[in-house]
Amino acid sequence: MAETAPKRQKTSKSTPYHLVYWPGLPGRGEHVRLVLEEAGAEYTDTAHTEGGMGEVLSYIQGKQPPVDDVANLPVCAPPILRHGELVINQTPNIVLYIGKREGLVGDAEDEDGMWRVNALVLTALDGLSNEVHDCHHPIATGLYYEDQKEESLRRSADYVKNRLPKFLGYFQRVLEAKASGDGPWLYGGNLTVADLVLFQCLDGVKYMFPKAMAKLQREGKHDRVFALYDAVKERPRIKAYLESKRRQKYGMGIYRYYEELDLEG
Ligand SMILES: N[C@@H](CCC(=O)N[C@@H](CS)C(=O)NCC(=O)O)C(=O)O
Structure with a gap:
């Protein structure tokens, strides 16, 4: 029988997010950053970490997630989000995932x-x-x-x-x-x-x-x-972000x- 994906360990509220995106331009990664910034979430970003470019390449060349990862699939293109043991791609997918966790998808009572x-x-x-x-x-x-x-x-x-x-x-x-x-x-x-x-x-x-x-x-x-x-x-957090060095110039x-x-x- 094929090995099924094990249940993922729940990420705690304090698990930081990690954004994998090309350094040097806002691109599609910017949608993810704005959600993280508005939420006041803790995150790291390959745009600002040493070896960031190499990390992006390791994902699109299929070196990460490793082939023997029984839960995560290879990703096609950045932006990519790593959160605890979860690795996902596609901008709107990532935005929805973070948005739901951070209370940014509407009133909690409004199921639809x-x-x-x-x-x-x-x-x-x-x-x-x-x-x-x-x-x-x-x-x-x-x-x-x-x-x-x-x-x-x-x-x-x-x-x-x-x-x-x-x-x-x-x-x-x-x-x-x-x-x-x-x-x-x-x-x-x-x-x-x-x-x-x-x-x-x-x-x-x-x-x-x-x-x-x-x-x-x-x-x-x-x-x-x-x-x-x-x-x-x-918005105070967005304003502060836009004025910070984290906000990259269009290129x-x-x-x-x-x-x-x-x-x-
Ligand atoms: N629909 C995908 C598109 C992803 C995408 O095209 N990413 C670009 C950067 S913004 C990329 O690096 N693409 C590499 C490629 O398509 O070969 C998303 O929204 O995440």
């Missing part, structure tokens, strides 16, 4: 809330992260931007004209819906991981498409979305600045 919050996280990542990446890599992730500049321009023009307003419009509708509750947050009147993920997505899009975002803000149709952005930025990750792609829409 977590799934609604997760739908918002997935939607923000679809439209304001993955599609943005495809604006500078519309043909192949493995090719250089310089090899797909013409297509990037076409893709970006369509993105700022059609897709970006569509997703901002969607989140505006969510914020106007009764279920979003009072205050600036997306769901149930409480700050959740969805607000943090949306904040990071908006921040990245502002960096990559400043002209289009300024125009959309001037038009005033997405005022609640921009208000949420400001409200997250003012050659998902959100990049290319002047020729900075279109108004």
Whole structure:
């Protein structure tokens, strides 16, 4: 009979989290960091530890988790979270795991809330992260931007004209819906991981498409979305984090600045 995964030892409340992500840029790891920072959780991060890059490579080259780990599966790409004996990947999966443990997925009494919050996280990542990446890599992730500049321009023009307003419009509708509750947050009147993920997505899009975002803000149709952005930025722990050295500058990750792609829409 095949060996089954043994029951994982419960991680205690004080077990620190360990984020495995490429050093040098915020990337998808940033969503995980913002959740950890808002929660005031103890964590380590390969972006700031010696040998961090080597550690990331050891995961994507299949050296970690070891092949004889009977519980954890190989991971495909960072971000990766190690928490006690657990190793998981996929940004929204990690965000949900930490969010649930740290009370950031909605009211504890609201059993279905977590799934609604997760739908918002997935939607923000679809439209304001993955599609943005495809604006500078519309043909192949493995090719250089310089090899797909013409297509990037076409893709970006369509993105700022059609897709970006569509997703901002969607989140505006969510914020106007009764279920979003009072205050600036997306769901149930409480700050959740969805607000943090949306904040990071908006921040990245502002960096990559400043002209289009300024125009959309001037038009005033997405005022609640921009208000949420400001409200997250003012959370005391988030504010302190954004001003700290832990917050890395944008570079050659998902959100990049290319002047020729900075279109108004
Ligand atoms: N859907 C995955 C995407 C993971 C991903 O593409 N990670 C990037 C960094 S942000 C990477 O290093 N990818 C390596 C590769 O795809 O070969 C997630 O959200 O975690």
